[in-house]
Amino acid sequence: MNYRFQNLLGAPYRGGNAVVSNNTLLISPIGNRISVTDLLKSETLTLPFQSSSNISRIAASPDGVFLIAVDDNGRCQFINLRRRAVLHRMQFKKPVSCIKFSPNGEFIAVGAGKLVEIWRSPGFRKEFFPFELVRTFANCNNKVTCVDWSPDSKYLLAGSKDLTVRLFSLKKVRGEVSSKSKPFMFLGHREAIVGAFFGVDKKTNAVDKVYTLSRDGAIFGWRYVDEKLDEPESPGTPERMEVDGISDVKKRKNVDVDDERNGGFELHKGKWELVKKDFFMQAPAKLTACDYHKGLELVVVGFSSGVFGLYQMPDFVCIHLLSVSREKITTASFNELGNWLTFGCAKLGQLLVWEWKSESYILKQQGHYFDVNTIAYSPDSQLLATGADDNKIKVWNVSSGFCFVTFSEHTNAVTALHFMASNHCLLSASLDGTVRAWDLFRYRNFRTFTTPSSRQFVSLASDQSGEVICAGTLDSFEIFVWSMKTGRLLDVLSGHEGPVHGLMFSPTNAILASSSWDRTVRLWDVFDGKGSVETFPHTHDVLTVVYRPDGKQLACSTLDGQIHFWDPIDGLLMYTIEGRRDIAGGRLMTDRRTAANSTSGKCFTTLSYSADGNYILAGGSSRYICMYDVADQVLLRKFQITLNLSLDGVLDVLNSKNMTDAGPLNLIDDDNSDVDDGVDKQTRVNSSYDLPGSMQNRGRPIARTKCLRIAPTGRSWAAATTEGVLVYSMDDNFIFDPTDLDIDVTPEAIEAALGENQPSRALILSLRLNEDNLIKKCIVAVAPVDIKAVVASIPFKYLNRLIQTFAELLENCPHLEFILRWCQELSKCHGHSIQQNSRNLLPALKSLQKAITRLHQDLGDTCSSNEYMLRYLCSTTSKP
Incomplete structure (x- = not known):
């Protein structure tokens, strides 16, 4: 019951920008979630919260503590990365095309529509409205495409689709004439701006250049000229102005006391001249992504053809010009040191991190x-x-x-x-x-099983010995049986009159169970060749079938939303769970009926027993996954797989305002923009194949679960959903759950028992209290010579919790031999009891086996590496 979301696997990168924080953390949007990859530890995790739609823009604070994420609907989340928690939420009134923290972390620049908004960055304080709007620049005539801050956080560059780049000053000057407050404009580009960046002088660290890049592959270099602008003298007494509370006399030029290192001029009022025009010469490909590293003066660009280039500025020297793929590069960025390049391709769902000096991949992941x-x-x-x-x-x-x-x-x-x-060894059917059959040592396909005539396989099973492979078909309604050793076809089981979508061997014997759309579940004796042993009839199509881990129960789901539990030995129906109301929910855009009255999707297409067989998980064409108690046939918990409104079938009630005579407003294709203008939606259907008058779904994915599997350890389970593979676990989320609490069972009593050198009593008290840290402390406090006596004094009811603790200690504790001695004595002393109650202890034993296997592999790799190193050293020292 304590399962919580742990990770998201197999989900592709669908668009948006990726950033590298703290030089080693790659942060990227994955649908409506955010993935964080540690490039040094080679670990990736998904933050546990969701947005209401796909995330399009993210930005990390300079210190790496905060992250801001904005989705397609303008909803914003302000996140504490270290705590993995959402601190604040707000919504922008217009779609956000770019967002960036200032170098000092105090402000956030947001490009929302034609506006450039400057917000004060929130902190850890609890505030009624943490986001404060500082400035709004409404000078752009079209959508803002990019922003960049100056190193001192006083000036801002904003590129727009109106072919211009504007230079804004963050300071407010009181009494300033509106005509003089207009930003400086960098003109000359012939297509929309993709990037605009400040360049600094390495000696003085002052801004002295600007680079602007446009979609047609042009890069312009601008230089700040230390010349005074010609302005008419104002008659009479000089005006006075206040800048941040500092009073000064306004002389012939507007001089800011804080801008002395920029020659005493405000950058947005000075003179900029076009120094150089360069072109990447990649036509007809368009420039789609770019980034600039101020310290190394390097520019990285990505094109719609999949080509990327790395150039040294200001001389425009090409360092690398390579092709990542044939699809458009949607994000390209540097890390802080500038030695790693990050590329993303939304069409392929691919993220790459490339070290350009050594020309090697740091990360290459594709969902x-x-x-x-x-x-x-x-x-x-x-x-x-x-x-x-x-x-x-x-x-x-x-x-x-x-x-x-x-x-x-x-x-x-x-x-x-x-x-x-x-x-x-892994088996796959297609x-x-x-x-x-795939070898996971050599990573190759070492055996292929085929049939005399081509068939479409939809189910797969293997017996416990691994000698027999069975596969069910979609078209011929047969089950084919092969020999694993020889690869020969042994038998063809006929009898079903519909596609065989469920197939599983009994865990205890060689009986094969199969389910079919012909409304039957059949049991087959594969080895004796007797054919069908028994048939369990149903009133509706059977969608899947699974065995309980002890082989004494069989569960199958039918098209009417019920789960039937059978006794495979006596052939009797034990009980039935009615799940139509539990899984119901979600209305498609094209549905003519409400979610309550719709009959579609109200059935389970995948089932999975827990390791001990006490509960069962069920999922189907719905956004819910249901967990049932098998013995009592009650619903324990419902997991909602997604909150993403970009998917279909998430809302129960649709907004009637979005319904028109031509159908739902969201399904009407009135988009006339260029495909290369933004991220091409990979799920969009080609409208050239749509029939006139037909209302297509525009490729909107439907929220559903196709497959469920509980891990053999029972500590986690995975679900193949529309969003990817969701992994839920309770390993990192232990909740205090006392098993035998009494007034004398306290942490003080445990400490007293340890102080009086009573390790057996202390361990039993900690197991009764069921506090994880205290149990581990008591285990480590036992002397090696006393392990046997302490293990003998532990009652059987605490063995499950003790074995789970050993599994956790083996993964994190450095005392390897000490914990293995505990496991050895536990097996010797309680071996008979463990064998008799293997069903209840199976999840804990599997976890212990997993930990020991992992340690064995790590030690084996280390020993092999040391052996080869010693051989090499001996061979080199023996030579004269």
Whole structure:
């Protein structure tokens, strides 16, 4: 019940800008969530909160503490990155195209429509309205496309689609004539501005140049000229002005006492001259992304053709000109040191971090382009495999969130995945008519199972020994059986009259269960060749079938929204859960009925038992995932997979104001803008294939869950959804839950027992209190010679909690041999009890196995590396 969102895997980068904070943290928008990747530790995590629609712009504060994120609807979240919490929320009145913190972190510049707004950056204080609007510049004649701050945070460059760049001053001068307050304009570009940047003198650190870049691939260099502007003398007494409370006489020129290092002139009132025009010569490709590093004077540019270039300024020397892909680069940026370049391609869902000096990749991650259809956990719960409609299989490290291998041999959508018991072999089924076996040591396809005539496979299963592979078909309604060793087709099981979408072997014997749209669940004895052993009839189509981990119960879901539980031994229906009302919710844009009256999507298409079999997870074509108690048939909890209004089926009630005679307002395509003008939506349907008068969904994805899997350890579970693969875990979110609390069970009593050298009593008291830190403290306090006696005194009811603590200590504690001795004595003393109650202890035992396996692999790699190093040193020292 304590599962909380942990990470999002397999989701592609869909657009927006990516930033690098603290020189090593890559922050990027992933749909309506934000992903943070540590480039040094090779770990990625997704922040636990969501926006109401896809995030389009993000900006990080200079100290890396705060992050501001704005979605497509102008809703803003102000985030504390270190605490991973949202501090403030607000909404801009217009869509935001660019946003940036000032170098001193005090202000935030926002390009909202034609306006440039300067907001004071909020802090940690609780305020009624933390965002304070300081200035608003309304000089632009078209949409603002980019902003850049001067190093002293006093001036701002703003580029616009009106082909100009304007230089604004943040200071307010009282009594200033409006005609003199107009910003300086950099003119000459022939297309919309993509980037505008300040350049500084390395010796004085004063602003002395400006670079402006436009979509046609032109870069203009501007220089500040230390000349006085010709202004008419004002007759009579000189006027007086106040700047930030400082009184001064306004002489022939407006001189700011704070701008002495810029020659005594205000930059927006001085004279700028065009020094140089350069062109990247990438026509017909358009310039789509750029960034400038002030310290190294480097410019990085990305084009719509997938080409990027790195240039040394001001001489415009090309350092690198390479191609990332054939699709448009939507973001390009430097890190603080300027040695890493970050590129993003929304069309491919790809993020790259490239070190330009060594010409090597720091990060190369790409999510699934289309929906994830199926997922599978490895037996030790360390790996998670995903298969999608893009014909690819990806294997992820669950703890780090990184994909370390991608298989792309399939030529059609991947529909089913299954890990073998050995943990190093993965099976996959596809609509291309093949079942493939993958070696996770050598990362290759070592066996391919085919049929005499082409079939489309939609389900997959393997027996416990790994000798037999079975796959169900979509078109011929048959189940094919192969030998894993030889790859030969052994048998074809016929009898179903509809697609076989569910397939699973019993965990205890060789009985195969299959579910089909012909309203039956069939049991097959594969090894004896007897064919169908028993048939369980239903009144509606059966969508999926799963075995309980002990093999004594069978669960299947039907099209009427019910979950049926069968006894596979006696062939009796045990009980039924009615889930139509639980999963119902969400109205599509094209629905003519309300969500309450609609019959679509009110059924479960995927089921998964917990490791102990006490509860079951169910999901389908809805934004909800339901958790049921199997014994009592009650709903324990509902998980909502997304709050993203960019998806269809998230709202229960649609706004009638958005409904017109031609259909929903959101589905009417009245966009006449150029495709290259912004991020091309990857989900948009090509309107040239739409029939006249037909109302298409414009490619809006529908919120749903295609596959659910609970990890063998039982500590986490994953769901393949429209947003990606959501991972929920309770490893990092332990909640205090006393198991046997009494008035004498207190932390003081535990400390007293430790002080009196009573480790057995202290450990039992800590287990009764169920406080994680105290249990670990008591375990470490036991002397190695006393481990056997302490283990013998522990009652059986505390073994589950103790084994979970050992699994956590093995992952974080440096006392490896000490904890392994605990595990060894625990197995010797309570081995018989553990074997008799293996079902209840299975999740904890799986967690312990996962921790020991991971340590074994790490130690093996370290020993191998040391062995090769010693051999090398011995070979070099022996030579004369």
